Amino acid sequence: MTSFNRQSKIAFLGAGKVGGSLALALANAGYPVIAVASRTQASANEFAERISGCEAYQGYQEAADLADVAFVTTSDDYISPVAASVTWSQGQAVVHCSGAASLDLFDGPKAQGAIPGAFHPLQAFSSVENGVKSIPGTTFGIEAGDDIRPYLERMAHDIGANPVLLRAEDKVLYHLSGVLMGNLLTCLVGIAGGVWEHIGYTRADGVKALLPMMRAVANNIEASGIPGAVAGPYPRGDIGTINKHLEALRDRDPSLLPLYCELALAGLPQAVERGLNENTGEEIRRNIEKFRER
Ligand SMILES: NC(=O)c1ccc[n+]([C@@H]2O[C@H](COP(=O)([O-])OP(=O)(O)OC[C@H]3O[C@@H](n4cnc5c(N)ncnc54)[C@H](OP(=O)(O)O)[C@@H]3O)[C@@H](O)[C@H]2O)c1
Incomplete structure (x- = not known):
């Protein structure tokens, strides 16, 4: 050899x-x-x-x-x-x-x-x-x-x-995970920053404002993993706040509504893992699906 x-x-x-x-x-x-x-x-x-x-x-x-x-x-x-x-x-x-x-x-x-x-x-x-x-x-x-x-x-x-x-057969999925984390996460940062254009600022202002949060999220994930680092209105079960998001997107940036709905639905199981009551999770899911179907 x-x-x-x-x-x-x-x-x-x-x-x-x-x-x-x-x-x-x-x-x-x-x-x-x-x-x-x-x-x-x-x-x-x-x-x-x-x-x-x-x-x-x-x-x-x-x-x-x-x-x-x-x-x-x-x-x-x-x-x-x-x-x-x-x-x-x-x-x-x-x-x-x-x-x-x-x-x-x-x-x-x-x-x-x-x-x-x-x-x-x-x-x-x-x-x-x-x-x-x-x-x-x-x-x-x-x-x-x-x-x-x-x-x-x-x-x-x-x-x-x-x-x-x-293994050879797993490489595309392995690579895709990296693209989700690098390439597509960068797209998400651009999209989240772009929301600031609706509130009188530039996308660059939004990205600058959100970046410290991104760093804190990375640190939280490193310290607590998933679902430990999952935070925000979803694990808290704040249905009212989530409904306000959905209505705001419907009224002010409907092009973002499908992405928000899909990400929120994809994240719901993690919110449940983090402690969200399953019945509340189900109610959130039904609300999101109503907006997704519009
Ligand atoms: N960038 C990343 O984030 C990253 C991450 C992980 C893996 N990779 C992998 O690393 C490898 C290199 O990527 P990289 O980002 O280092 O690319 P890169 O900086 O664009 O460099 C690519 C090199 O390829 C040469 N090249 C370009 N066209 C060519 C051609 N027609 N014929 C022969 N050589 C050519 C260039 O040579 P000259 O400079 O002499 O023109 C250049 O040095 C790729 O397999 C990529 O998938 C990249």
């Missing part, structure tokens, strides 16, 4: 936000990140400048040839073409960081004897500077065979992250 360890030489093919952040975190943890190549030489040079001992190469093949483990960190659509453009050696590892994609992106390299893996940070990366700071505590979804899984698990621990093992 091929064995990978902390001395295994690492290359990155694709010098973007995730590649740059992960490479820096690995280098800081003592892993030898020795080569990078990217679509543009400028990205590869910038990547290499951040990491002592790392050289930028013009071609993917030159960088891959120097590595025991190559991370292909291009945007998702180019992982497979970039990997297919390289001739792989027997026992060399090739790893991507996509959350929804499985190992079949590397069927070509595998046919040449390479060992495929996936190492996905369940985190939002907006820059290398912020990305590297966000890695400690981040969960990394790992899909890999026995020959490389222990190495990737160890790697996650060494950069302060939490590894979870994933």
Whole structure:
């Protein structure tokens, strides 16, 4: 069996936000990140400048040839073409960081004897500077065979992250949970902030006003979990307040009514878990459904 360890030489093919952040975190943890190549030489040079001992190469093949483990960190659509453009050696590892994609992106390299893996940070990366700071505590979804899984698990621990093992068939749902939390939660922040446009302020004012609440909610969830952190009129059973919300949306922003109703209905079981009386919960559900059907 091929064995990978902390001395295994690492290359990155694709010098973007995730590649740059992960490479820096690995280098800081003592892993030898020795080569990078990217679509543009400028990205590869910038990547290499951040990491002592790392050289930028013009071609993917030159960088891959120097590595025991190559991370292909291009945007998702180019992982497979970039990997297919390289001739792989027997026992060399090739790893991507996509959350929804499985190992079949590397069927070509595998046919040449390479060992495929996936190492996905369940985190939002907006820059290398912020990305590297966000890695400690981040969960990394790992899909890999026995020959490389222990190495990737160890790697996650060494950069302060939490590894979870994933089956190929579960990856899309796993990724979707991250999109609900990152992408769609951001949409919800925009929508909640947008409500302020009805009360004489801008969306930016609303987002600014709501952000401390978002931070407190995240802290409460960390401290108390779900349903412990569930708060507000739903677990309290404040039917009058909830009815006022529904009427206000019907009268002043009906386009938001379906989303509010669906979220409220989806959250009712959590409110019941938190202690909402089941009969009151049922009454709330009936009221919401009346508004939803309009
Ligand atoms: N961003 C996130 O929040 C996040 C989170 C988890 C996982 N991921 C995963 O991480 C991987 C990289 O994402 P990222 O956010 O780091 O992307 P990114 O910052 O946009 O970087 C993508 C890299 O792909 C290269 N690239 C773009 N088009 C290409 C093409 N046509 N051919 C070859 N290379 C091309 C670019 O190279 P040049 O710079 O040289 O042009 C760029 O460095 C993806 O698999 C993504 O799903 C991202």
